[in-house]
Amino acid sequence: MNNIWxxxxxxxxxxxxxxxAYGIIVGFLIVTGFMFYISLGYFLTMVNSTIMEAxxxxxxxxxxxxxxxxxxxxxxxxxxxxxxxxxMITMRLFAEEKKMMTIELLFTxxxxxxxxxxxxxxxxxxxxVIMLIPTSVYCIILFIFGEPEILPIFTGYLGLLLIGAxxxxxxxxxxxxxxxxxxxxxxxxxxxxxxxxxxWPADIIGQPAISSLLTYISLPSHFYDFxxxxxxxxxxxYYLSIIVLSFYLTQRSLESMRWRS
Amino acid sequence: MISAKNISKKxxxxxxxxxxxxxxxxxxxxxxxxxxxxGKTTAMRIxxxxxxxxxxxATVAGFDILEQSIDVRRNIGYMPExxxxxxxxxxxxxxxxxxxxxxxxxxxxPKRIDAVMEKTSITHVRDRICGRLSKGYRxxxxxxxxxxxxxxxxxxxxxxxxxxxxxxxxxxxLIKGLAGEHTVIVSTHILPEVKLTxxxxxxxxxxxxxxxxxxxxxxxxxxGKERLQLEIGGPGEEVxxxxxxxxxxxxxxxxxxxxxxxxxxxxxxEVKADIKKNLARIIADNxxxxxxxxxxxxxxxxxxxxxxxxxxxxxxxx
Ligand SMILES: Nc1ncnc2c1ncn2[C@@H]1O[C@H](COP(=O)(O)OP(=O)(O)OP(=O)(O)O)[C@@H](O)[C@H]1O
Ligand SMILES: [Mg+2]
Numbered sequence: 001m002n003n004i005w006x007x008x009x010x011x012x013x014x015x016x017x018x019x020x021a022y023g024i025i026v027g028f029l030i031v032t033g034f035m036f037y038i039s040l041g042y043f044l045t046m047v048n049s050t051i052m053e054a055x056x057x058x059x060x061x062x063x064x065x066x067x068x069x070x071x072x073x074x075x076x077x078x079x080x081x082x083x084x085x086x087x088m089i090t091m092r093l094f095a096e097e098k099k100m101m102t103i104e105l106l107f108t109x110x111x112x113x114x115x116x117x118x119x120x121x122x123x124x125x126x127x128x129v130i131m132l133i134p135t136s137v138y139c140i141i142l143f144i145f146g147e148p149e150i151l152p153i154f155t156g157y158l159g160l161l162l163i164g165a166x167x168x169x170x171x172x173x174x175x176x177x178x179x180x181x182x183x184x185x186x187x188x189x190x191x192x193x194x195x196x197x198x199x200w201p202a203d204i205i206g207q208p209a210i211s212s213l214l215t216y217i218s219l220p221s222h223f224y225d226f227x228x229x230x231x232x233x234x235x236x237x238y239y240l241s242i243i244v245l246s247f248y249l250t251q252r253s254l255e256s257m258r259w260r261s
Numbered sequence: 262m263i264s265a266k267n268i269s270k271k272x273x274x275x276x277x278x279x280x281x282x283x284x285x286x287x288x289x290x291x292x293x294x295x296x297x298x299x300g301k302t303t304a305m306r307i308x309x310x311x312x313x314x315x316x317x318x319a320t321v322a323g324f325d326i327l328e329q330s331i332d333v334r335r336n337i338g339y340m341p342e343x344x345x346x347x348x349x350x351x352x353x354x355x356x357x358x359x360x361x362x363x364x365x366x367x368x369x370x371p372k373r374i375d376a377v378m379e380k381t382s383i384t385h386v387r388d389r390i391c392g393r394l395s396k397g398y399r400x401x402x403x404x405x406x407x408x409x410x411x412x413x414x415x416x417x418x419x420x421x422x423x424x425x426x427x428x429x430x431x432x433x434x435l436i437k438g439l440a441g442e443h444t445v446i447v448s449t450h451i452l453p454e455v456k457l458t459x460x461x462x463x464x465x466x467x468x469x470x471x472x473x474x475x476x477x478x479x480x481x482x483x484x485g486k487e488r489l490q491l492e493i494g495g496p497g498e499e500v501x502x503x504x505x506x507x508x509x510x511x512x513x514x515x516x517x518x519x520x521x522x523x524x525x526x527x528x529x530x531e532v533k534a535d536i537k538k539n540l541a542r543i544i545a546d547n548x549x550x551x552x553x554x555x556x557x558x559x560x561x562x563x564x565x566x567x568x569x570x571x572x573x574x575x576x577x578x579x
Contacts, residue, residue: 101345
């Protein structure tokens with residue numbers, strides 16, 4: 001436990017001495033803020049036009065749903081942007097240690113491979129949470145000007161956390177393959193995007209078995225329910241099993257270094 | 262304290278260590294001596310559990326490197342060839358981190374850091390960023406890192422490389438001071454270093470242990486074959502052939518051309534045979550002038566060259 005905490009803390013500190021972490025956080029806020037602004041603007045014009053229509057036809061205005069038209073799309077955008085940034089957050093975790101040969105220190109200290117993985121994983125996850133916290137400002141704005149439902153916001157954040165947890169575990173695995181951070185970021189990004197888009201051809205493939213498999217593998221298909229306020233254990237189970245699989249493969253990848261390096 | 266048994270290591274198809282076995286007693290300082298790419302670093306990495314051997318195993322401080330690797334690591338301080346520092350950290354926070362993962366109790370950490378900084382004379386750079394230190398200082402931080410948990414076993418891969426002469430002397434003194442309480446393995450290509458710091462030497466070449474023993478012992482082994490230096494006035498080639506034909510002479514070389522008609526000869530004897538008398542007689546019989554005849558000592562450098570350049574001497578012959 002102590003070892004995990006030591007590695008986690010060192011890793012977080014080194015994130016924040018590099019401009020990369022700040023760049024990622026600022027970039028993330030700018031892009032997600034922009035998305036929020038667009039969605040909100042779109043929503044407001046929609047509300048205005050329905051009110052005008054209602055006035056013209058002298059009917060009561062139809063109910064509009066802030067959750068459905070603003071929050072849910074914003075969550076989806078955030079999840080996609082996280083995908084791009086998490087590849088950058090995880091690329092250095094093991095690659096840098098291999099390049100600087102500090103891995104030699106870790107592997108010759110009384111630290112288990114699992115503790116190493118957990119320390120680094122939790123550091124990546126912590127940075128991700130730090131990135132997500134300022135986005136709560138958007139929710140506060142919505143609460144000031146409207147009455148959104150709180151449950152979908154809560155589950156949406158849980159979904160974001162889980163999808164990030166999955167991406168970080170995969171990025172960590174990829175980072176253990178190489179000492180070159182550029183290769184790591186390119187490879188994880190490819191895997192992330194593939195997992196993102198894999199169900200796109202689901203509709204054009206004739207076989208229903210294959211399409212449902214593709215949909216099952218796809219990361220975002222498990223995410224949408226969260227943004228709509230639905231908690232389904234099947235989605236949580238899917239995410240957790242990918243995380244466990246990634247940990248296992250990372251462990252194997254690191255142990256195999258002791259044969260080759 | 263350390264006992265390696267038949268350790269072999271391959272990288273891909275390339276065999277780097279061939280059935281290496283040796284023992285190090287408690288409190289002893291052992292030197293790994295060998296040219297570049299001999300396999301010193303690889304052997305050290307296996308002992309420190311960074312690499313796994315393909316065959317064989319070793320025990321360190323009573324623990325098996327394959328079965329009880331975490332216990333082995335707890336008992337070893339390892340200074341790798343390139344100091345394993347995080348360039349963005351300050352020296353102080355780096356050593357705190359290392360102390361932490363080595364399992365030192367929280368309340369003892371400041372004390373231990375002060376002690377190793379003092380020992381490796383880095384106290385005055387404690388707030389500097391590791392990545393901006395000079396090579397020599399990084400090396401010292403690397404050494405401090407290995408000493409921090411006061412481990413019973415220390416494995417130091419070329420600890421003096423990159424240091425200035427004054428520091429080299431200090432680090433050698435430091436290593437010598439570790440003997441007794443700590444068991445130490447140091448690798449080096451520098452021969453005087455071995456003589457100065459190590460009680461015992463293992464010479465590694467191309468993955469084989471080609472010799473082991475105390476520096477004196479190794480010198481002795483080769484002394485079985487004596488070498489004599491003679492200065493003789495006479496026709497060079499003729500003298501050489503005559504000397505070569507004396508029973509017990511293995512080899513004769515003409516070393517340096519001296520004054521008119523006077524040459525220096527190095528004569529190697531086959532076994533411990535007292536042939537000086539016979540040599541003198543031949544010279545006298547031919548009416549050449551004998552200016553000098555003396556026994557040459559073997560320096561460690563020469564022994565090293567013998568063992569590592571594939572010349573005729575091997576342990577068995579000697
Ligand atoms: N990870 C690796 N993959 C493949 N070959 C390796 C690896 N590490 C070392 N080798 C090879 O093993 C051999 C021994 O290397 P090693 O680093 O142990 O030598 P050394 O005695 O420490 O040399 P030096 O004095 O230069 O430090 C070399 O031929 C080297 O190329
Ligand atoms: Mg080496």
